[in-house]
Amino acid sequence: MSSAAAAELAEHVGHAVPVVRYERTRHEDHLSVVVPAGKVTHVHVPDHDAKSHLVTAILKARCEPGESLELFGTSVAELGPRERKRARTRIGAVSKVVGLVTSLNAWENISLPAAYHGRPSLENVVALAHEVLSAFDMAPERFLAHLPDELGMLERKVAAFIRALVTAPELIVFDALEDGLNPQECRRIAHFESVYRAHQPQGTVLYVEVKED
């Protein structure tokens, strides 16, 4: 098989099993979301309630009545506690649903998952934090020692993004990424995707936004 054919087959296989397949029926409203593996998907939902349900279902790897969810090709209804936990470790998010812990400074927030789980090493987390902060022209010494309440909205999102990157997620969810940012900050935050791609070339990106009529 030629390399081009192999790539085509790999792409076909990747498309055959979406990373996320979500459906929600509430009254007469119906929301259906399919997120192909390795791609960037923008989902516009009608209201904040629908957004909250979608993001929470994905991050929890659990759905409520009226919802159905498949993650990485498996229905979450079939997952046991251990598989559900494993599925959650494959997902990262920059979202209000997974906000920063206000009693910990930015560095403690970023390093908490690595320090708790023992992987990756804190040296790797330091290197990652410095790399991302330099990509956003932020000085680590002025950023990392501050509590979340002392940081601006952009800085908080950068901290949440680094924390999400630490776990090397296969799927990253950007939930209302531009909320609370000015146009200049929105342009800067658009680099999240390329930074994520640099670390996870095969990763999947899901943007969730509210598009009110």
Place this chain on the structure above:
Amino acid sequence: MLQALREIEGGMQLSLNVMARLARLRKPPILESFLRQVYFTGVTAATGVVLRATALGVLIIAVMMNMLEADVDLAVKILLLLVFREVGPLAAAVVVILRTGTAISAEIAVMRVSGQTRALHYLGVDLYDYLVLPRVVGVMLATAALTLYVQFLAVFGGLVLSPFIIAASFMEMAGRLFDLFTPVDFGYAIVKSLLFGFAVAACCCWHGLNPPDLTQNSVPKVVTRAVTQSAMLVLLINAVFAYVVFGILFFGLVKANV
């Protein structure tokens, strides 16, 4: 009634969870949280109790002397039995409830209400490991240390200042104190203060994690309940200990030597 049973069951589950997870204190973020708790409960509280604890011993002796017209023997016994065994641990527990109990219950309730506990859950960080274990163990040890500190200050204050009130020298009172002092006094106070610390921290953590609803209004309710129940638990433990030590145990086979 149902609520009370639910709280008792929850408290017992939380206590068992803490005991089963003690080995996890070695994990760096949990150890750090534990050390912070010890510092907050033990070290920062210590400076505030110096004058109060010193005055405590003198005050109790002065009142007893006036009322009972007692001699050196009784003054020292009062210091030992009342100040060292009873008032010292209780005073330390009150400080811990007022400073640490309120802080723990409010902090965890705010985290719960604002979704920070949910964030920890999504990050795979166990709430018992990260929030409850270091606080409970930290408060236990810090309460024991604070109790020793309060006892020392109260007894020392009593010994130093009592000669101004009764006709006895410092050396005379100190000598009598060392004659009467037994290791049991020390062990009794330590075990009791460890239990006080455990009860206060477990009660405050449980209420923080289980607010009546997920609104900001529930935070003051949580703090009120946690502090009230902590105080009740401390008094209950104290009553049980007082009965065990001063009462006749095992059908009269063991009698406390007072």
